[in-house]
Amino acid sequence: MTDVSSVLPTHPDEPHAGSLAGRLNWLRAGVLGANDGIVSVAAVVVGVAGATTSTSAVATAGAAALVGGAISMALGEYVSVSSQSDSQRALIEKERAELADDPEAELAELTALWRAQGLSEQTASLVATELTERDALAAHLSAELHIDQDDVANPWHAALSSAVAFLAGAILPLLAVLLTPEGPRIPVTVAVVLLALAATGALGARLGRGAVGRATLRVVVGGALALAATYLVGSLLGTAGIG
Template identity: 75%
Template sequence: MSEPDRVLPTHPDEPHSGRLSGRLNWLRAGVLGANDGVVSVAAIVVGVAGTTSSVPAVVTAGVAGLVGGAVSMALGEYVSVSSQSDSQKALIAKERAELEADPEAELAELTALWEAQGLSPDTAARVALELTDKDALAAHLSAELHIDEDDVVSPWHAALSSAVAFVTGAVLPLLAVLLSPVALRVPTTFAVVLVALALTGALGARLGGSPLGRATIRVVVGGAVALAATYLIGRALGTSGLL
Protein backbone atom coordinates (compact mmCIF):
# COMPACT_ATOMS: atom_id res chain seq x y z
CA MET A 1 0.00 0.00 0.00
CA SER A 2 1.44 3.38 -0.97
CA GLU A 3 2.00 6.14 1.60
CA PRO A 4 -0.95 8.33 0.49
CA ASP A 5 -3.29 5.33 0.62
CA ARG A 6 -2.28 4.23 4.10
CA VAL A 7 -5.22 4.12 6.52
CA LEU A 8 -4.47 4.49 10.20
CA PRO A 9 -6.28 2.01 12.50
CA THR A 10 -8.64 3.97 14.72
CA HIS A 11 -11.75 3.42 16.79
CA PRO A 12 -14.72 5.15 15.14
CA ASP A 13 -16.10 6.42 18.47
CA GLU A 14 -12.89 8.14 19.52
CA PRO A 15 -11.85 11.63 18.30
CA HIS A 16 -8.31 11.18 16.91
CA SER A 17 -8.00 14.66 15.45
CA GLY A 18 -8.34 18.16 16.79
CA ARG A 19 -10.81 18.99 14.05
CA LEU A 20 -13.18 16.18 15.02
CA SER A 21 -12.93 17.20 18.66
CA GLY A 22 -13.64 20.79 17.65
CA ARG A 23 -16.72 19.78 15.69
CA LEU A 24 -18.01 17.83 18.69
CA ASN A 25 -17.47 20.86 20.90
CA TRP A 26 -19.43 23.04 18.46
CA LEU A 27 -22.23 20.48 18.40
CA ARG A 28 -22.34 20.34 22.19
CA ALA A 29 -22.49 24.14 22.28
CA GLY A 30 -25.38 24.03 19.82
CA VAL A 31 -27.28 21.55 21.98
CA LEU A 32 -26.74 23.71 25.06
CA GLY A 33 -27.85 26.81 23.14
CA ALA A 34 -31.05 25.11 22.02
CA ASN A 35 -31.67 23.88 25.55
CA ASP A 36 -31.23 27.42 26.87
CA GLY A 37 -33.65 28.76 24.26
CA VAL A 38 -36.28 26.18 25.18
CA VAL A 39 -36.10 26.80 28.92
CA SER A 40 -35.75 30.58 29.01
CA VAL A 41 -38.47 31.41 26.49
CA ALA A 42 -40.79 28.72 27.87
CA ALA A 43 -40.34 30.18 31.34
CA ILE A 44 -41.29 33.62 30.03
CA VAL A 45 -44.41 32.54 28.14
CA VAL A 46 -45.61 30.23 30.92
CA GLY A 47 -45.03 32.95 33.51
CA VAL A 48 -46.98 35.49 31.48
CA ALA A 49 -49.68 32.91 30.74
CA GLY A 50 -50.09 32.47 34.48
CA THR A 51 -50.81 36.19 34.73
CA THR A 52 -53.07 36.74 31.71
CA SER A 53 -54.95 34.75 29.09
CA SER A 54 -54.23 37.36 26.42
CA VAL A 55 -52.55 35.65 23.47
CA PRO A 56 -50.93 38.88 22.17
CA ALA A 57 -49.40 39.56 25.58
CA VAL A 58 -48.00 36.05 25.90
CA VAL A 59 -46.65 35.95 22.35
CA THR A 60 -45.18 39.46 22.63
CA ALA A 61 -43.33 38.47 25.79
CA GLY A 62 -42.13 35.27 24.14
CA VAL A 63 -40.89 37.02 21.00
CA ALA A 64 -39.12 39.64 23.12
CA GLY A 65 -37.44 36.86 25.10
CA LEU A 66 -36.46 35.06 21.91
CA VAL A 67 -34.90 38.13 20.31
CA GLY A 68 -33.22 39.33 23.49
CA GLY A 69 -31.91 35.88 24.32
CA ALA A 70 -30.57 35.25 20.83
CA VAL A 71 -28.77 38.61 20.75
CA SER A 72 -27.38 38.06 24.23
CA MET A 73 -26.15 34.56 23.39
CA ALA A 74 -24.58 35.74 20.13
CA LEU A 75 -22.88 38.70 21.79
CA GLY A 76 -21.58 36.58 24.64
CA GLU A 77 -20.17 33.98 22.27
CA TYR A 78 -18.63 36.64 20.05
CA VAL A 79 -16.82 38.33 22.94
CA SER A 80 -15.68 35.05 24.46
CA VAL A 81 -14.50 33.46 21.22
CA SER A 82 -12.86 36.71 20.06
CA SER A 83 -10.64 36.59 23.13
CA GLN A 84 -9.82 32.94 22.46
CA SER A 85 -9.12 33.63 18.79
CA ASP A 86 -6.86 36.59 19.57
CA SER A 87 -4.93 34.46 22.03
CA GLN A 88 -4.50 31.64 19.51
CA LYS A 89 -3.33 34.02 16.79
CA ALA A 90 -0.84 35.67 19.15
CA LEU A 91 0.61 32.28 20.13
CA ILE A 92 0.92 31.23 16.49
CA ALA A 93 2.66 34.49 15.58
CA LYS A 94 5.04 34.12 18.53
CA GLU A 95 5.92 30.55 17.58
CA ARG A 96 6.49 31.53 13.94
CA ALA A 97 8.82 34.35 15.02
CA GLU A 98 10.79 32.03 17.30
CA LEU A 99 11.27 29.52 14.47
CA GLU A 100 12.55 32.23 12.17
CA ALA A 101 14.88 33.71 14.80
CA ASP A 102 16.48 30.51 16.12
CA PRO A 103 15.45 27.29 14.34
CA GLU A 104 18.17 25.22 16.02
CA ALA A 105 16.98 26.10 19.51
CA GLU A 106 13.42 25.34 18.48
CA LEU A 107 14.48 21.93 17.14
CA ALA A 108 16.20 21.17 20.42
CA GLU A 109 13.07 22.27 22.28
CA LEU A 110 10.88 19.99 20.15
CA THR A 111 13.26 17.09 20.75
CA ALA A 112 13.06 17.67 24.49
CA LEU A 113 9.27 17.69 24.33
CA TRP A 114 9.24 14.29 22.65
CA GLU A 115 11.73 12.95 25.19
CA ALA A 116 9.38 14.13 27.92
CA GLN A 117 6.69 12.01 26.27
CA GLY A 118 8.79 8.91 26.86
CA LEU A 119 10.81 8.56 23.65
CA SER A 120 14.51 7.76 23.76
CA PRO A 121 16.85 10.68 22.92
CA ASP A 122 17.71 9.21 19.50
CA THR A 123 14.08 8.52 18.61
CA ALA A 124 12.95 11.90 19.89
CA ALA A 125 15.61 13.66 17.81
CA ARG A 126 14.57 11.73 14.70
CA VAL A 127 10.87 12.43 15.24
CA ALA A 128 11.53 16.11 15.85
CA LEU A 129 13.70 16.39 12.75
CA GLU A 130 11.21 14.63 10.48
CA LEU A 131 8.29 16.71 11.77
CA THR A 132 10.32 19.88 11.37
CA ASP A 133 11.20 18.98 7.79
CA LYS A 134 7.53 18.41 7.03
CA ASP A 135 6.04 21.48 8.78
CA ALA A 136 8.03 23.05 11.60
CA LEU A 137 5.29 25.44 12.71
CA ALA A 138 2.61 22.75 12.81
CA ALA A 139 4.93 20.45 14.76
CA HIS A 140 5.61 23.07 17.44
CA LEU A 141 2.00 24.23 17.68
CA SER A 142 0.87 20.65 18.21
CA ALA A 143 3.58 19.57 20.64
CA GLU A 144 3.87 22.78 22.66
CA LEU A 145 0.46 24.42 22.48
CA HIS A 146 -1.87 21.63 21.35
CA ILE A 147 -3.47 23.82 18.68
CA ASP A 148 -3.78 23.66 14.90
CA GLU A 149 -3.18 26.73 12.74
CA ASP A 150 -6.20 25.79 10.59
CA ASP A 151 -8.51 25.42 13.58
CA VAL A 152 -8.43 28.97 14.94
CA VAL A 153 -11.97 29.65 16.09
CA SER A 154 -14.14 32.21 14.30
CA PRO A 155 -16.05 34.64 16.56
CA TRP A 156 -18.65 35.27 13.83
CA HIS A 157 -19.30 31.57 13.33
CA ALA A 158 -19.63 31.10 17.08
CA ALA A 159 -22.03 34.01 17.41
CA LEU A 160 -24.20 32.84 14.51
CA SER A 161 -24.26 29.23 15.69
CA SER A 162 -25.22 30.26 19.20
CA ALA A 163 -28.00 32.55 18.00
CA VAL A 164 -29.42 29.96 15.59
CA ALA A 165 -29.36 27.25 18.27
CA PHE A 166 -31.12 29.51 20.76
CA VAL A 167 -33.82 30.54 18.28
CA THR A 168 -34.37 26.91 17.24
CA GLY A 169 -35.07 25.95 20.82
CA ALA A 170 -37.08 29.08 21.63
CA VAL A 171 -39.48 28.60 18.71
CA LEU A 172 -40.92 25.42 20.24
CA PRO A 173 -42.59 26.95 23.33
CA LEU A 174 -43.75 29.92 21.24
CA LEU A 175 -45.52 27.63 18.78
CA ALA A 176 -47.00 25.59 21.62
CA VAL A 177 -48.50 28.71 23.19
CA LEU A 178 -49.66 30.17 19.89
CA LEU A 179 -51.31 27.02 18.49
CA SER A 180 -52.89 25.62 21.67
CA PRO A 181 -56.40 26.38 22.94
CA VAL A 182 -56.47 28.75 25.91
CA ALA A 183 -57.45 26.00 28.37
CA LEU A 184 -54.60 23.75 27.21
CA ARG A 185 -51.96 26.42 26.62
CA VAL A 186 -49.91 25.85 29.77
CA PRO A 187 -50.05 22.03 29.91
CA THR A 188 -49.30 21.76 26.19
CA THR A 189 -46.30 24.07 26.55
CA PHE A 190 -45.11 22.04 29.54
CA ALA A 191 -45.37 18.82 27.54
CA VAL A 192 -43.64 20.21 24.44
CA VAL A 193 -40.83 21.71 26.49
CA LEU A 194 -40.21 18.59 28.54
CA VAL A 195 -40.05 16.43 25.42
CA ALA A 196 -37.64 18.91 23.80
CA LEU A 197 -35.49 18.95 26.93
CA ALA A 198 -35.45 15.16 27.03
CA LEU A 199 -34.19 15.11 23.44
CA THR A 200 -31.51 17.76 24.00
CA GLY A 201 -30.45 16.12 27.25
CA ALA A 202 -30.12 12.73 25.58
CA LEU A 203 -28.21 14.22 22.63
CA GLY A 204 -25.88 16.12 24.93
CA ALA A 205 -25.22 12.97 26.94
CA ARG A 206 -24.56 10.99 23.78
CA LEU A 207 -22.05 13.56 22.54
CA GLY A 208 -20.34 13.71 25.92
CA GLY A 209 -20.29 9.94 26.39
CA SER A 210 -22.21 10.12 29.69
CA PRO A 211 -25.16 7.91 30.76
CA LEU A 212 -28.31 8.89 28.86
CA GLY A 213 -30.79 8.35 31.66
CA ARG A 214 -29.09 10.45 34.31
CA ALA A 215 -28.34 13.38 31.99
CA THR A 216 -31.84 13.36 30.51
CA ILE A 217 -33.58 13.25 33.88
CA ARG A 218 -31.37 16.06 35.18
CA VAL A 219 -32.26 18.37 32.29
CA VAL A 220 -35.98 17.51 32.34
CA VAL A 221 -36.31 17.97 36.11
CA GLY A 222 -34.45 21.27 35.99
CA GLY A 223 -36.65 22.54 33.17
CA ALA A 224 -39.83 21.39 34.93
CA VAL A 225 -38.82 23.22 38.11
CA ALA A 226 -38.09 26.41 36.15
CA LEU A 227 -41.44 26.28 34.36
CA ALA A 228 -43.40 25.49 37.52
CA ALA A 229 -41.72 28.31 39.42
CA THR A 230 -42.35 30.94 36.76
CA TYR A 231 -45.94 29.83 36.26
CA LEU A 232 -46.70 29.96 39.98
CA ILE A 233 -45.08 33.39 40.30
CA GLY A 234 -47.08 34.67 37.33
CA ARG A 235 -50.23 33.15 38.74
CA ALA A 236 -49.63 34.73 42.14
CA LEU A 237 -48.98 38.15 40.63
CA GLY A 238 -52.00 37.86 38.36
CA THR A 239 -54.39 37.03 41.19
CA SER A 240 -52.89 39.45 43.71
CA GLY A 241 -54.07 42.52 41.85
CA LEU A 242 -50.53 43.90 41.67
CA LEU A 243 -50.55 43.64 37.84
Protein backbone atom coordinates in the same frame (compact mmCIF):
# COMPACT_ATOMS: atom_id res chain seq x y z
CA MET B 1 -0.20 17.05 5.13
CA THR B 2 -1.01 13.38 5.73
CA ASP B 3 -4.62 12.63 6.60
CA VAL B 4 -4.66 11.19 10.12
CA SER B 5 -7.54 8.90 9.25
CA SER B 6 -5.45 7.23 6.55
CA VAL B 7 -2.78 6.02 8.97
CA LEU B 8 -4.79 5.23 12.08
CA PRO B 9 -6.72 1.97 12.56
CA THR B 10 -10.47 2.29 12.16
CA HIS B 11 -12.39 2.61 15.45
CA PRO B 12 -15.78 4.19 14.79
CA ASP B 13 -16.32 5.12 18.45
CA GLU B 14 -12.99 6.92 18.80
CA PRO B 15 -12.75 10.28 16.96
CA HIS B 16 -8.97 10.46 16.56
CA ALA B 17 -9.14 13.16 13.92
CA GLY B 18 -9.08 16.68 15.35
CA SER B 19 -11.60 17.90 12.80
CA LEU B 20 -14.12 15.28 13.91
CA ALA B 21 -13.64 16.20 17.56
CA GLY B 22 -14.14 19.83 16.60
CA ARG B 23 -17.38 19.02 14.81
CA LEU B 24 -18.64 17.15 17.84
CA ASN B 25 -17.84 20.14 20.02
CA TRP B 26 -19.83 22.39 17.68
CA LEU B 27 -22.73 19.94 17.76
CA ARG B 28 -22.69 19.85 21.55
CA ALA B 29 -22.61 23.66 21.62
CA GLY B 30 -25.60 23.69 19.27
CA VAL B 31 -27.53 21.31 21.52
CA LEU B 32 -26.76 23.47 24.56
CA GLY B 33 -27.84 26.60 22.67
CA ALA B 34 -31.13 24.97 21.73
CA ASN B 35 -31.60 23.85 25.32
CA ASP B 36 -31.07 27.43 26.52
CA GLY B 37 -33.62 28.67 24.01
CA ILE B 38 -36.20 26.13 25.13
CA VAL B 39 -35.82 26.83 28.85
CA SER B 40 -35.50 30.60 28.79
CA VAL B 41 -38.41 31.31 26.43
CA ALA B 42 -40.59 28.62 28.01
CA ALA B 43 -39.98 30.12 31.43
CA VAL B 44 -41.04 33.55 30.17
CA VAL B 45 -44.22 32.45 28.38
CA VAL B 46 -45.32 30.14 31.20
CA GLY B 47 -44.67 32.87 33.76
CA VAL B 48 -46.66 35.43 31.79
CA ALA B 49 -49.42 32.89 31.11
CA GLY B 50 -49.62 32.33 34.86
CA ALA B 51 -50.22 36.05 35.37
CA THR B 52 -52.65 36.75 32.51
CA THR B 53 -54.80 34.94 29.97
CA SER B 54 -54.08 37.61 27.34
CA THR B 55 -52.67 35.90 24.26
CA SER B 56 -51.17 39.16 23.01
CA ALA B 57 -49.29 39.66 26.28
CA VAL B 58 -47.92 36.11 26.16
CA ALA B 59 -46.97 36.50 22.49
CA THR B 60 -45.24 39.83 23.09
CA ALA B 61 -43.26 38.53 26.06
CA GLY B 62 -42.32 35.34 24.21
CA ALA B 63 -41.22 37.16 21.07
CA ALA B 64 -39.15 39.61 23.11
CA ALA B 65 -37.50 36.75 24.99
CA LEU B 66 -36.80 34.92 21.74
CA VAL B 67 -35.19 37.89 19.97
CA GLY B 68 -33.38 39.21 23.02
CA GLY B 69 -32.08 35.79 23.96
CA ALA B 70 -30.80 35.03 20.47
CA ILE B 71 -28.96 38.36 20.30
CA SER B 72 -27.55 37.90 23.79
CA MET B 73 -26.34 34.39 22.97
CA ALA B 74 -24.75 35.57 19.72
CA LEU B 75 -23.00 38.51 21.38
CA GLY B 76 -21.75 36.38 24.25
CA GLU B 77 -20.40 33.73 21.90
CA TYR B 78 -18.81 36.35 19.64
CA VAL B 79 -16.99 38.02 22.53
CA SER B 80 -15.88 34.70 24.02
CA VAL B 81 -14.62 33.19 20.76
CA SER B 82 -13.00 36.49 19.69
CA SER B 83 -10.94 36.48 22.88
CA GLN B 84 -10.01 32.85 22.30
CA SER B 85 -9.03 33.38 18.66
CA ASP B 86 -7.04 36.54 19.49
CA SER B 87 -5.11 34.60 22.10
CA GLN B 88 -4.48 31.72 19.69
CA ARG B 89 -3.24 34.05 16.95
CA ALA B 90 -0.94 35.84 19.39
CA LEU B 91 0.56 32.51 20.47
CA ILE B 92 1.01 31.45 16.84
CA GLU B 93 2.82 34.68 15.97
CA LYS B 94 5.01 34.37 19.08
CA GLU B 95 6.01 30.84 18.12
CA ARG B 96 6.67 31.94 14.54
CA ALA B 97 9.00 34.70 15.77
CA GLU B 98 10.85 32.33 18.11
CA LEU B 99 11.45 29.90 15.24
CA ALA B 100 12.82 32.69 13.09
CA ASP B 101 15.07 34.07 15.85
CA ASP B 102 16.58 30.84 17.18
CA PRO B 103 15.63 27.69 15.25
CA GLU B 104 18.29 25.56 16.96
CA ALA B 105 16.96 26.33 20.42
CA GLU B 106 13.44 25.59 19.22
CA LEU B 107 14.57 22.24 17.80
CA ALA B 108 16.16 21.38 21.15
CA GLU B 109 12.94 22.40 22.89
CA LEU B 110 10.86 20.19 20.61
CA THR B 111 13.22 17.28 21.22
CA ALA B 112 12.85 17.78 24.98
CA LEU B 113 9.08 17.76 24.64
CA TRP B 114 9.19 14.41 22.89
CA ARG B 115 11.63 13.10 25.49
CA ALA B 116 9.09 14.10 28.14
CA GLN B 117 6.55 11.90 26.33
CA GLY B 118 8.75 8.87 27.03
CA LEU B 119 10.81 8.61 23.83
CA SER B 120 14.53 7.88 23.94
CA GLU B 121 16.92 10.73 23.19
CA GLN B 122 17.75 9.32 19.76
CA THR B 123 14.11 8.73 18.79
CA ALA B 124 12.98 12.09 20.18
CA SER B 125 15.70 13.86 18.20
CA LEU B 126 14.73 11.99 15.02
CA VAL B 127 11.02 12.79 15.45
CA ALA B 128 11.69 16.44 16.24
CA THR B 129 14.02 16.80 13.25
CA GLU B 130 11.62 15.19 10.78
CA LEU B 131 8.66 17.21 12.05
CA THR B 132 10.71 20.42 11.87
CA GLU B 133 11.76 19.70 8.30
CA ARG B 134 8.17 19.04 7.37
CA ASP B 135 6.51 22.02 9.14
CA ALA B 136 8.36 23.52 12.09
CA LEU B 137 5.59 25.88 13.13
CA ALA B 138 2.89 23.20 13.06
CA ALA B 139 5.13 20.84 15.02
CA HIS B 140 5.72 23.36 17.80
CA LEU B 141 2.13 24.54 17.96
CA SER B 142 0.94 20.97 18.31
CA ALA B 143 3.52 19.76 20.82
CA GLU B 144 3.77 22.91 22.95
CA LEU B 145 0.41 24.60 22.71
CA HIS B 146 -1.95 21.97 21.27
CA ILE B 147 -3.04 24.47 18.61
CA ASP B 148 -3.74 23.90 14.92
CA GLN B 149 -3.03 27.08 12.97
CA ASP B 150 -5.65 26.10 10.39
CA ASP B 151 -8.33 25.54 13.02
CA VAL B 152 -8.54 28.89 14.82
CA ALA B 153 -12.14 29.53 15.85
CA ASN B 154 -14.15 32.05 13.81
CA PRO B 155 -16.20 34.33 16.12
CA TRP B 156 -18.73 35.19 13.41
CA HIS B 157 -19.45 31.54 12.74
CA ALA B 158 -19.74 30.90 16.47
CA ALA B 159 -22.12 33.82 16.96
CA LEU B 160 -24.35 32.77 14.06
CA SER B 161 -24.41 29.13 15.16
CA SER B 162 -25.30 30.13 18.71
CA ALA B 163 -28.13 32.41 17.59
CA VAL B 164 -29.58 29.81 15.21
CA ALA B 165 -29.42 27.08 17.86
CA PHE B 166 -31.14 29.32 20.40
CA LEU B 167 -33.88 30.26 17.94
CA ALA B 168 -34.44 26.62 16.98
CA GLY B 169 -35.07 25.74 20.60
CA ALA B 170 -36.95 28.91 21.55
CA ILE B 171 -39.55 28.64 18.79
CA LEU B 172 -40.97 25.40 20.28
CA PRO B 173 -42.42 26.78 23.53
CA LEU B 174 -43.55 29.97 21.78
CA LEU B 175 -45.51 28.03 19.15
CA ALA B 176 -46.88 25.67 21.79
CA VAL B 177 -48.29 28.45 23.93
CA LEU B 178 -49.69 30.40 20.99
CA LEU B 179 -51.29 27.49 19.12
CA THR B 180 -52.93 25.91 22.17
CA PRO B 181 -56.35 27.09 23.41
CA GLU B 182 -56.39 29.03 26.67
CA GLY B 183 -57.67 26.17 28.86
CA PRO B 184 -54.91 23.57 28.31
CA ARG B 185 -52.30 26.16 27.26
CA ILE B 186 -49.98 25.80 30.21
CA PRO B 187 -50.00 21.98 30.61
CA VAL B 188 -49.56 21.49 26.86
CA THR B 189 -46.69 23.95 26.75
CA VAL B 190 -45.03 22.31 29.75
CA ALA B 191 -45.38 18.88 28.14
CA VAL B 192 -43.89 20.09 24.83
CA VAL B 193 -41.02 21.76 26.66
CA LEU B 194 -40.17 18.74 28.79
CA LEU B 195 -40.25 16.43 25.76
CA ALA B 196 -37.97 18.80 23.86
CA LEU B 197 -35.60 19.00 26.83
CA ALA B 198 -35.54 15.21 27.08
CA ALA B 199 -34.57 15.05 23.40
CA THR B 200 -31.79 17.64 23.72
CA GLY B 201 -30.53 16.02 26.91
CA ALA B 202 -30.35 12.60 25.28
CA LEU B 203 -28.69 13.98 22.15
CA GLY B 204 -26.12 15.92 24.16
CA ALA B 205 -25.29 12.82 26.19
CA ARG B 206 -24.86 10.70 23.05
CA LEU B 207 -22.58 13.29 21.46
CA GLY B 208 -20.54 13.45 24.65
CA ARG B 209 -20.66 9.66 25.12
CA GLY B 210 -22.19 10.08 28.57
CA ALA B 211 -24.98 8.34 30.42
CA VAL B 212 -28.14 9.18 28.47
CA GLY B 213 -30.61 8.54 31.29
CA ARG B 214 -28.78 10.63 33.86
CA ALA B 215 -28.17 13.53 31.48
CA THR B 216 -31.77 13.53 30.29
CA LEU B 217 -33.10 13.47 33.84
CA ARG B 218 -30.90 16.42 34.83
CA VAL B 219 -32.12 18.54 31.94
CA VAL B 220 -35.78 17.65 32.40
CA VAL B 221 -35.76 18.22 36.17
CA GLY B 222 -33.93 21.52 35.76
CA GLY B 223 -36.39 22.68 33.12
CA ALA B 224 -39.37 21.60 35.22
CA LEU B 225 -38.06 23.56 38.21
CA ALA B 226 -37.56 26.66 36.05
CA LEU B 227 -41.11 26.42 34.68
CA ALA B 228 -42.60 25.84 38.12
CA ALA B 229 -40.76 28.83 39.57
CA THR B 230 -41.75 31.25 36.82
CA TYR B 231 -45.35 30.01 36.80
CA LEU B 232 -45.53 30.54 40.55
CA VAL B 233 -44.17 34.07 40.22
CA GLY B 234 -46.61 34.85 37.40
CA SER B 235 -49.54 33.44 39.33
CA LEU B 236 -48.67 35.45 42.44
CA LEU B 237 -48.31 38.65 40.44
CA GLY B 238 -51.55 37.95 38.60
CA THR B 239 -53.37 37.32 41.87
CA ALA B 240 -52.00 40.57 43.25
CA GLY B 241 -53.46 42.38 40.27
CA ILE B 242 -50.13 43.22 38.66
CA GLY B 243 -50.67 40.96 35.60
